[in-house]
Amino acid sequence: MGIGIFYGTQTGTTEGVVNTMLRYLGNLVTTCKCIVSATADEIAAHDFLILGGATWGDGELTDDWADFWPQMDSIDFTGKTVAIFALGDQAGYPGHFVSSMRYFWDKVQERGGQIIGMWPTEGYEFDHSDAVVEEGYFAGLAIDEVNQPQLTEERVAAWCAFIAEQYEAMHATA
Numbered sequence: 001m002g003i004g005i006f007y008g009t010q011t012g013t014t015e016g017v018v019n020t021m022l023r024y025l026g027n028l029v030t031t032c033k034c035i036v037s038a039t040a041d042e043i044a045a046h047d048f049l050i051l052g053g054a055t056w057g058d059g060e061l062t063d064d065w066a067d068f069w070p071q072m073d074s075i076d077f078t079g080k081t082v083a084i085f086a087l088g089d090q091a092g093y094p095g096h097f098v099s100s101m102r103y104f105w106d107k108v109q110e111r112g113g114q115i116i117g118m119w120p121t122e123g124y125e126f127d128h129s130d131a132v133v134e135e136g137y138f139a140g141l142a143i144d145e146v147n148q149p150q151l152t153e154e155r156v157a158a159w160c161a162f163i164a165e166q167y168e169a170m171h172a173t174a
C-alpha cells in the first residue's frame, strides 16, 4: 500500500518540509495528507507510516492533530511501522523543543506499533524536550525552520534515506 504521510500544521511551514520528504521518498509514498482532511481508516490502511507536524503551545500538538487525537484510539497499530517527525523552535521554546513528538511516540506504542527513525540530538541547542526518549536521541526527526532552515534539506535527506531503506527491506519480494 506504500508509505502514508499524515501531518499537522498551524501556519503551513510543515507543508514545505513534507514536500521535501516527498522529493526524497518519491513513489514509495502513496498517501500524503494534512490530518485536518484525513480519516482514521486512511491511516489504518497503511502498514508503514510517517506521522508528525509542528509543535505548538508549550510542547503540544497542532490544533488539527489535537482535534483528531481521540480517533487514534480506534486505530490498531499492531504490525505497523511508524516514523515520527516534528518541527519546532529551539531558541524560542528551549524547554519544549519538538516535544509534540512524544504524543506520537507514546500513542503508537501503546496501540501496538513499532517506531523507527530516531534522530540524534547533536547539532541542536535546547534545555529540555519530551521528545528525547533515549539519551542523545529524539523519538524522530527534529526540524527547526526558525533557526536552522539551512540544515533542513540535509536532515530530511538523511532521514528519508533511512526510512526508504527500511521500507524497501520490509517489502522486498523474494
Ligand SMILES: Cc1cc2nc3c(=O)[nH]c(=O)nc-3n(C[C@H](O)[C@H](O)[C@H](O)COP(=O)(O)O)c2cc1C
Pocket: 008, 009, 010, 011, 012, 013, 014, 015, 054, 055, 056, 057, 058, 059, 060, 062, 087, 088, 089, 090, 093, 096, 097, 098, 099, 145, 146
Ligand atoms: C504560539 C507558538 C507556540 C510554539 N510552541 C512551540 C513549542 O512548544 N516547541 C517548539 O519546539 N516549537 C514551538 N513553536 C514553533 C513552531 O513549531 C515552529 O514555528 C514551526 O515551524 C511552525 O510550523 P507550522 O507553520 O507548520 O505550524 C511555537 C510557535 C508558536 C507561534
